[in-house]
Each structure stands twice: as C-alpha cells, then as structure tokens.
Amino acid sequence: MRVFERPKVLKDKVFHYCPGCTHGIVHRLVAEIIEEMDIRERTVGVCPVGCAVLAYDYLDIDMQEASHGRAPAVATGIKRVLPDKVVFTYQGDGDLAAIGMTETVHTAARGEPLTVIFINNAIYGMTNGQMAPTTLLGQRTQTTPYGRNAAKEGYPIKVCEMLATLDGPSYIARVSVGSYKSILNARKVLREAFRRQIEENAYALVEVLSTCPTNWGMKPRDAMDWIENEMQETFPVGIFKE
Amino acid sequence: MAEVIIDRERCKGCLLCVSFCPKQLFTLSDKLNSSGYYPVKIKEMKECSGCAVCATVCPDVAITAVDR
Numbered sequence: 001m002r003v004f005e006r007p008k009v010l011k012d013k014v015f016h017y018c019p020g021c022t023h024g025i026v027h028r029l030v031a032e033i034i035e036e037m038d039i040r041e042r043t044v045g046v047c048p049v050g051c052a053v054l055a056y057d058y059l060d061i062d063m064q065e066a067s068h069g070r071a072p073a074v075a076t077g078i079k080r081v082l083p084d085k086v087v088f089t090y091q092g093d094g095d096l097a098a099i100g101m102t103e104t105v106h107t108a109a110r111g112e113p114l115t116v117i118f119i120n121n122a123i124y125g126m127t128n129g130q131m132a133p134t135t136l137l138g139q140r141t142q143t144t145p146y147g148r149n150a151a152k153e154g155y156p157i158k159v160c161e162m163l164a165t166l167d168g169p170s171y172i173a174r175v176s177v178g179s180y181k182s183i184l185n186a187r188k189v190l191r192e193a194f195r196r197q198i199e200e201n202a203y204a205l206v207e208v209l210s211t212c213p214t215n216w217g218m219k220p221r222d223a224m225d226w227i228e229n230e231m232q233e234t235f236p237v238g239i240f241k242e
Numbered sequence: 243m244a245e246v247i248i249d250r251e252r253c254k255g256c257l258l259c260v261s262f263c264p265k266q267l268f269t270l271s272d273k274l275n276s277s278g279y280y281p282v283k284i285k286e287m288k289e290c291s292g293c294a295v296c297a298t299v300c301p302d303v304a305i306t307a308v309d310r
C-alpha cells in the first residue's frame with residue numbers, strides 16, 4: 001500500500017525553486033487538497049509575480065497569471081463571472097503586502113468569496129533578497145545590510161492581524177511549514193480555507209511562513225528552524241478570525 | 243515492509259530528508275543527476291518504518307513512501 005505519493009494535480013515537472021525552498025511543500029499541499037476535495041475540474045488558480053510566477057506550470061488545473069499584486073482583483077473578476085468555480089490566489093509578500101496591498105485589503109473588505117494563500121518568507125526572493133514589508137526587525141537583506149531598523153525602514157506588516165479587524169473576511173489564519181508538525185497543521189488550515197469558499201461562499205486568507213534559504217543565506221534545515229524559532233516571535237501562528 | 247522510492251531526477255540534495263528522518267536513513271549519493279545535484283539515497287532500507295516524514299518535508303515531492 002502506498003502511504004505517500006505525488007498528487008496527480010501536480011504536473012510531472014521539476015520545480016524551478018531553489019533546493020530546500022518550501023514553496024514546493026505548499027504547492028504539494030494545495031494539490032493534495034484539490035485532489036481530496038475533488039474540485040480539480042472547477043478550480044481556478046491565480047499566480048503572482050515573484051518566485052511563484054510559474055506556479056501555473058506545476059498545478060494541473062486552470063490557472064491565470066496576474067500582473068504584480070493584482071491577483072485578488074483578477075480573482076474577483078473570475079469569481080464574479082464564474083461563481084461556481086473555486087478560485088484561489090497564491091501570492092508572496094512582495095506581491096500581496098507591498099505592490100498589491102490595496103487589492104489585498106479591499107478584496108478582504110468586500111468579503112469576496114476567494115481563498116488567498118499568502119507566502120511570507122520575509123524577503124524578495126526572485127529579485128535576489130531585498131527587504132520586504134514583512135522583513136523582521138534586525139533582519140539583514142540586500143537593502144538592509146545592517147539589519148532592518150524601525151527608525152529608517154519601519155516595522156514589519158502583520159497582514160493577518162490587520163485583515164482580522166475587517167468585517168469582510170470569514171477566516172484568517174497563519175501557519176508555518178517549518179517543521180513536520182507545522183506542515184500537517186498547515187494542511188488542515190489550508191483545507192478549511194477552501195471549505196469556507198465552497199460551503200459558505202466566504203473570503204479566507206492563510207498566511208504561510210515559508211523559507212527562502214538562498215536569500216536568507218541559510219541551509220534549508222536551518223531556514224526551517226529559523227521560522228519556528230525566530231520568525232514566529234514576530235508572526236505568531238494561529239487563527240485570527242474564525 | 244516499508245520502503246521509500248526516491249526520484250533521483252527530482253531531488254536537489256537539499257538534505258531536509260536527511261535531517262528529518264527519525265532513523266537517519268538518508269545519505270547523499272555520489273552520482274550527479276541531470277540537473278547537477280547529488281540526490282540522496284537510503285543507507286538501510288530494512289530500517290524504514292514507513293512514517294513518511296521524509297516525503298512530507300521534501301519540497302520537491304521526490305519521495306514516495308510505501309508500506310506493504
């Protein structure tokens with residue numbers, strides 16, 4: 001009996017992600033959930049600009065590429081025209097919390113029945129490691145070589161805490177993929193975020209604390225431990241809106 | 243009997259499975275794959291319990307776990 005195999009919703013391709021980057025884990029979880037919920041034929045994903053820009057090459061479902069930060073607006077359009085589809089966005093911190101913050105906030109405020117998957121790795125990965133809105137205080141990046149300093153670069157944005165103050169969203173949660181147990185929990189929470197859209201026609205956002213070993217300058221395992229030990233102090237895992 | 247099957251062509255040698263396997267069954271192989279990575283291999287397949295921890299943490303979904 002097979003206890004673990006590659007979900008069929010993942011295409012037979014090698015990810016372009018760096019060795020040890022946990023984007024791949026989140027892709028796999030999303031693929032498993034789509035398979036398990038039997039929604040492959042009616043799911044539409046919207047890809048961001050950033051490291052996950054090629055996600056449409058990996059998930060064997062209908063996918064639409066959005067321009068930088070506009071995924072929630074594009075997803076809103078798709079969902080309103082095709083309300084029977086299950087529509088999700090997959091966005092990084094630069095896409096969702098910097099250039100796309102307007103779309104993020106207003107889509108949540110309207111309570112559009114979408115599932116938003118927000119990959120927070122506290123850095124701009126694809127462009128080689130500049131400071132992101134979610135970069136931790138003290139964290140070194142290409143543009144904060146001495147560590148992020150609140151007096152100069154401001155504070156990290158806590159997207160879940162902020163969106164949880166709105167009336168529109170039904171479900172806001174933060175998870176991690178920094179350990180085996182965290183990955184199992186992330187799967188449950190992501191599934192719930194899809195269920196909210198399908199059964200309750202409601203908006204759900206899941207922030208996933210994810211690694212960028214390359215731009216953090218860490219080995220993949222050290223990067224996962226860093227999520228669990230450092231990143232969660234600024235970004236605690238939990239359900240912010242039930 | 244449990245075993246894991248590693249897709250050599252998908253593996254990027256990131257060592258996550260090496261560090262997470264509760265029985266420390268993984269090691270790097272010494273032959274490159276076509277992407278230029280040294281994929282992992284299993285030292286002692288008999289010891290595998292089929293827990294699939296390795297497959298769960300593998301970012302490249304390169305591991306299939308089987309429990310017969």
Ligand code: SF4
Nearest residue numbers: 263290291293294296
């Ligand atoms: S299934 Fe579990 S015990 Fe077997 S090799 Fe993988 S992690 Fe180790």
Ligand code: SF4
Nearest residue numbers: 253254256257259300
């Ligand atoms: S976790 Fe996956 S990609 Fe990384 S070394 Fe193990 S099998 Fe290879």
